[in-house]
Amino acid sequence: MEKTNLKERILEISGVNPRKCMKCGKCSGTCPNYDEMEYHPHQFVSMVEKGDIEPLMKTESLWTCLSCFACVERCPRSVEPAKLIEAVRLAVIRQQGANHLKPQDIPDKLDEDLPQQAIVSAFRKYTK
Amino acid sequence: MTYSYYPGCTLKTKAKDLDRYARASAAALGIELEELPDWQCCGGVYPMAKDEIATKLSSVRALLSAKEQGRDLVTMCSACHNVLKQVNHDMATDENIVTKVANYMKLDEPYRGETKVIHFLELLRDGVGFDELKKHVVKPLKGVKIAPYYGCLLLRPGKVMAFDDPENPAIMENFIKALGAEPVAYAMRNECCGGYATMENRVIAEKRATAVMDNAAANGAQMMITACPLCLYNLTKNAQGGVPVKYFTEVLAEALGVKEEA
Ligand code: SF4
Ligand code: SF4
Numbered sequence: 001m002e003k004t005n006l007k008e009r010i011l012e013i014s015g016v017n018p019r020k021c022m023k024c025g026k027c028s029g030t031c032p033n034y035d036e037m038e039y040h041p042h043q044f045v046s047m048v049e050k051g052d053i054e055p056l057m058k059t060e061s062l063w064t065c066l067s068c069f070a071c072v073e074r075c076p077r078s079v080e081p082a083k084l085i086e087a088v089r090l091a092v093i094r095q096q097g098a099n100h101l102k103p104q105d106i107p108d109k110l111d112e113d114l115p116q117q118a119i120v121s122a123f124r125k126y127t128k
Numbered sequence: 129m130t131y132s133y134y135p136g137c138t139l140k141t142k143a144k145d146l147d148r149y150a151r152a153s154a155a156a157l158g159i160e161l162e163e164l165p166d167w168q169c170c171g172g173v174y175p176m177a178k179d180e181i182a183t184k185l186s187s188v189r190a191l192l193s194a195k196e197q198g199r200d201l202v203t204m205c206s207a208c209h210n211v212l213k214q215v216n217h218d219m220a221t222d223e224n225i226v227t228k229v230a231n232y233m234k235l236d237e238p239y240r241g242e243t244k245v246i247h248f249l250e251l252l253r254d255g256v257g258f259d260e261l262k263k264h265v266v267k268p269l270k271g272v273k274i275a276p277y278y279g280c281l282l283l284r285p286g287k288v289m290a291f292d293d294p295e296n297p298a299i300m301e302n303f304i305k306a307l308g309a310e311p312v313a314y315a316m317r318n319e320c321c322g323g324y325a326t327m328e329n330r331v332i333a334e335k336r337a338t339a340v341m342d343n344a345a346a347n348g349a350q351m352m353i354t355a356c357p358l359c360l361y362n363l364t365k366n367a368q369g370g371v372p373v374k375y376f377t378e379v380l381a382e383a384l385g386v387k388e389e390a
């Protein structure tokens with residue numbers, strides 16, 4: 001997709017307005033998974049705003065974000081960075097053949113105590 | 129008082145205890161939880177995107193079914209609660225989703241979020257009342273230091289969940305006190321345990337869960353309680369630390385003296 005189109009699409013499906021961001025960094029400061037993410041929530045906000053979306057579509061951070069809503073709750077400007085991360089994730093997995101989780105990978109990840117919730121959530125987050 | 133009840137898929141399988149002890153406790157308190165006649169799994173995570181419709185339908189069907197019964201809808205699992213409540217909020221505020229859902233389901237009258245979704249803990253606080261709950265306690269959990277683990281899904285986003293103050297909640301602490309036990313104060317009670325990462329990257333889940341448990345243990349916790357099957361799994365299987373983790377309904381049933389018969 002063309003750069004501006006992709007940006008428009010991400011903004012539309014996320015419902016986020018990155019221009020509200022005042023670059024305080026609180027979202028990334030509070031992110032429990034900061035150390036494991038290549039791009040942090042504040043970077044998703046600023047890079048989407050610049051239309052710099054290709055690197056975000058390739059980053060592992062899409063899969064390591066915990067969807068914990070901490071960045072949503074604690075942003076003083078109600079920017080809701082997690083919604084942008086979800087929108088970029090969807091832009092990736094909605095493409096044909098781009099599912100991140102393949103059914104054949106599941107058996108290896110199961111153990112007898114793993115709750116169904118973990119499996120259905122993983123499918124919802126990682127596949128379309 | 130009779131409530132519609134949405135148990136969720138995990139409570140029918142790996143988290144049977146969460147359900148079993150809740151039903152026994154509700155009965156002891158004179159609350160009727162009537163399982164919805166026909167429900168589907170909510171999917172476990174709230175679909176945040178504005179253009180997602182299909183993934184919200186199972187929640188809408190449950191909400192609508194409670195509306196038809198004219199009852200509040202009670203949830204038990206933190207994740208179900210989060211998904212149903214957030215979808216319900218969409219149905220009350222997003223006209224685009226309301227219309228699309230109404231068209232898809234061929235509803236004569238659109239569903240607009242009329243159903244009230246309440247977590248069982250809220251029912252205990254607001255319906256029963258913790259003072260009243262205390263009167264029903266026959267085996268007070270005297271001297272037991274219990275760390276309330278909220279995690280993320282009960283509290284956030286605070287504006288939508290309206291469960292308690294998302295940064296300084298008190299409901300689980302007051303619940304623990306009503307049972308005669310002692311709540312442990314610790315900073316990470318509302319920080320994520322990393323449960324969703326367990327299938328993607330177990331190392332992340334281990335790190336986050338261990339940090340939460342360490343913090344509870346350092347403040348004297350003898351036990352942790354949760355409403356989320358994934359928190360329980362993650363804290364039990366992935367955290368290093370060995371503090372026992374139980375469902376809040378199990379300690380409730382114990383204090384009410386109905387654990388054995390549950
Ligand atoms: S939702 Fe994702 S990005 Fe936001 S704080 Fe949680 S883990 Fe970090
Ligand atoms: S917390 Fe909000 S305002 Fe601050 S950097 Fe993050 S998105 Fe921007």
Ligand code: SF4
Binds near residue numbers: 117137172205
């Ligand atoms: S949150 Fe959990 S247990 Fe609840 S129905 Fe949804 S996936 Fe199943």
Ligand code: SF4
Binds near residue numbers: 066279
């Ligand atoms: S499993 Fe972990 S990620 Fe999920 S609610 Fe519980 S705390 Fe948050």
